[in-house]
Amino acid sequence: MIQLIAKRLGIMVLTMLVVSIILFLALELNIESVAIKVLGPYSSDEQRQFWLEANGYTRPVLERYLSWAGNFMMGDFGESVRFRVPVSDILWDRLSNTLILAAATFGIMIPLSILLGILSGMKEGSFLDRVISLICIITTSIPEFASAVFLSAIFVFSLKWLPGTSSMLMGFDVMQLILPAMVLIGYGFGYVARMTRASMAEVMATHYIRTAVLKGLPYHKVIFKHALRNALIAPFTIIMLQINWLLSGVIVVEYAFAYKGFGALLLEASLNNDVYLIEACTMVAVCAAVLTQLIADIGYSYLNPRIRFS
Amino acid sequence: MKNASIFLKVFSGIALIRESRVAMVGAIICLFWLFVAVFASVLAPYDPVSTILPMQGPMTDNPAGGTFWLGTDLLGRDILSRIIYGTQTVLLYAPLATFCAYLVGIVMGLVGGYYGGKVDTALSFISNVILSFPVLVLYILIIATIGASGVNIILAVTFASAPGIFRIVRGLTMDLRNREYVSAAQTRGENALWVMFVEILPNARGPLIVDACLRMGYVIITIGVLGFLGMGLPPPTPDWGGMISEARKLFLVFPHMAVFPCIAISSLVLGLNLLSDGLREISLRD
């Protein structure tokens, strides 16, 4: 088991390394373009030359990369071109905002989708199952930006129940969290529910469950004591992997509702060629994705008795 | 001879769809949009890029004759025509992009799964690196770097989707390479290429077709999202995602401008999802 974890960790570190190299080469290999991005289009060649020298860009690529990587691990991400403040000043704030949104989303989505998955998987082919499955398919067909538009039209413009933007100007306001979370939950719950359903249905069809039912055990005991434990192993990994989906979905939602989160930051940085901000955001995003994959892998190995005790 | 057997397989595949009601509904929806795309020039009342009369509501009359069935957009272009021609855009780029991704993914998967060893480790590592990026983050980085155009979107989709396909194909290949007909072919002296593409690949088609439908739905959504974020196909190409993005700022007064493309894109993706679901149902029954 420890061996497994160690091996996975090693791979994770290697992956991060490769990603950082690719990112660095893609964005900072051409030093002229870096100077233009930082100093702006009106800068003269002289100013750019001066800046390049002052910031160590005349050194060879390898040295620059190592110095950048070293700084990065110490938490020094450089200065944002667009905002003209250190990247770390903006990055962690925005990341925590996204975490709040993520917590709100997952807090509702996970219980909801697991419940629906169990209900539909328990009696595969039943009317309830068909209805839930249909709902799930429909909701995963409506892209987030489309549902953002629909829900805004209903709740902001027609009913006027909810605020139209979520910029949290006057401090934290839970009302502004509702629409973004609703859009994410609406799109995401279908997938997890269907995966849970599949897993549940599979478990319900196994011999030992059928035996338990035939033996005369009360139905609810069958479900809670036996079926769930096994049915929820696969969904656990799915849920961890949904974090990867969330990091993407959050970009659209934060953009649509002006929520000052990590996703909107990455988008803005990309559109405005804010080199250091792009690097930092991407590394953080990839790190989060890889970390959750790691936890999912380890968790699955631990929970699945076949693997744990092999 | 090979062609005949493939034709038979496809034909029986199509007949298979009738076994699942879900798949039927999905197939009908997809065929409907395909029909719209093919006959766009006949069906659309107007040219999708000419600016006629801005900001008309649905069912208003064009002073020069005819009707704007779904109204006009901000720049005066007929929305119905744009949706119809938008189908062409979507049904050109999405399948093309998916196909390219499959091309790359299948080759990678077959090679990795068949040969195993160092080749497989290397390919797996590369695809893991790419898969470690949250999908949209990857798209945004690529498009922001190389610019937004049809070709670039296809490139981005290929790059981002191939690893996932690689994984599936690799898994299937590793499973199938131990079958008897594979060893039979190897004994016969067929080369590796033959074994991979003639023996293994066709037998993996079931899960791949299911995945393809699903994946095409994702690609359509992705193209839509990129259009929504302003990184999609350049105007005045009628692109559903771009139409929704433009229409957002007028939602208060003219909701129809955003609602109709939303319905269009949702229904097409729904069709693909239903088809994929139905096909999976069928394959599970086998």
Place this chain on the structure above:
Amino acid sequence: MKKNNKHRYVKQLEGEVKSGQTSRREFLRKSVLLGMSIPVAYGLTGLSMSESVFADNAKKGGNFRVSMRVQEMSDPALFEWSYPSNVARHVIEPLVQMGNDGLARPKLLESWQASDDLKTWTLNLRQNVTWSNGDEFIADDVIFNINRWLDPKTGSSMQSQLISLTHEVDTGEKNDDGSTKMSRVAMPGAVKRIDKHTVQLTLNKADIAIPEALSSFTALIVNRNFTGDFSSNPVGTGAFELVNIEVGVSAILKRRADGLYWGGDALLDQITYVDLGDDTSVDLAAYVSDQIDYSYQVSADQVQAYETIPFIELLSAKSATTGIARMNVTQKPFDDVRVRRAVALAVDNERVLTIGYQDLGSIAENHHVSPIHPEYAPLPKLSRNIDKAKALLAQAGYPNGIDLVIDCSASPSWQTNTCLAIADQVRAAGINLRVNIMPGGSYWDVWNTTPFGLTEWNHRPLGVQVLNLAYRTGAPWNETGYANPEFDRLLDQALTILDAKERSKVVLKLEKILQDDAVMVQPFWLNSYSAVNKRVKNVVLHPSFEHDFNKVWIDA
């Protein structure tokens, strides 16, 4: 208080007004520039003046929430955009401020005089102005700021606005190619302290627009002990104090606590600037849910949407802001004037105004001088001529049409809409124009060098100012590469003519040259729009979007 001597030229102007040679508006502008006080000037013309005053029932208090990009504010002399200047203007003030009527009003100055030859300007500072740190506002503050602006090491754009106070000197070093390295510095004695409240400027050539230069958004006056980072130590003379700034998020201004603002206390408790990004639909949603009261700008394509909100009032201002689809004459195929003329002939500017800007502006004539400029000279109306365009293209070697690309910025959306409208128009002449939309700020990487692009030009009070900045051979913002010695000669001539009517005779020739050479397709002049919640009073839209909320109050 100093006696307000009438400038000799003013007497001449008065005569011209009476004889009808000069419009009353032009008289107002000129006489105010020459130092006459505004009420007196208005009085002489009989035009009515509209000043913002506090109504009798004005209430104190309230938080005015404005949506605008919040950028960093470390050095006011280096502002590139007007956004940080708007925030800063409530804390630090300029010497002169342009009103919405296009007239220069003294702000930190009390008045000014110009010598007869327009080469010596005397600035009379306002008295009893106190900085927020207790210092008294004196001539040393003004001299410190002007010297800073003129110093090449600061790198401020004010240096080129006050260029007549500078000269080039030999630094003693050499450039890479062997030529002498020159540096532009202030002339010795150009800025002189006369007494505690008087500063004298000595120019090396006549310049009537000195007050206009001093009203620039980069000309906010900082304290004489300014050390380089304004936002960390925001000492100012203004009615508000900068309490907090978070780049990209918000900036908070509160009414000055010591109650010593020279113009009387502001009524607002607080102004909050919030950064909602570039997405205009977000602004609309914020208005509707009462999260903001005002925004920097409302895009024209949303005007109809805003008109449906009952508690919102739409504000508008005519301006000389425009977008020019300019062609770079040094690059193929635009080096052939026939191609350029063909493009211009294929476009109906009125139609582009309708499609690209919803008719919310006025038609332009492809020469960048606006009817609201004092020296504007009308030319015969342009009309679309597809046949002629096709003929010209054939002559130039493109009998079967031509493929072109125009670059434009993705936001604000009217720029994209305009390019699309132009593309739609030129198709009839066989010109297949692809619109390359560049997201974010990437258009500004290429605006100067692209062969064909749509560039936004902001409102400037004088037509010749723009011609000088954009079309003179070798000018820094000459994005078309246009180099016409005849044009330069006429432009030099125009810049020396003070009288607008006389100047317009020369400007007529300049306009004709630009039209004939088809350097650009300029479809329209924009009206500026914004929207304010009806409970907020005294908000007026400035044509250059300058913010001054000193007299704003909220009827809660």
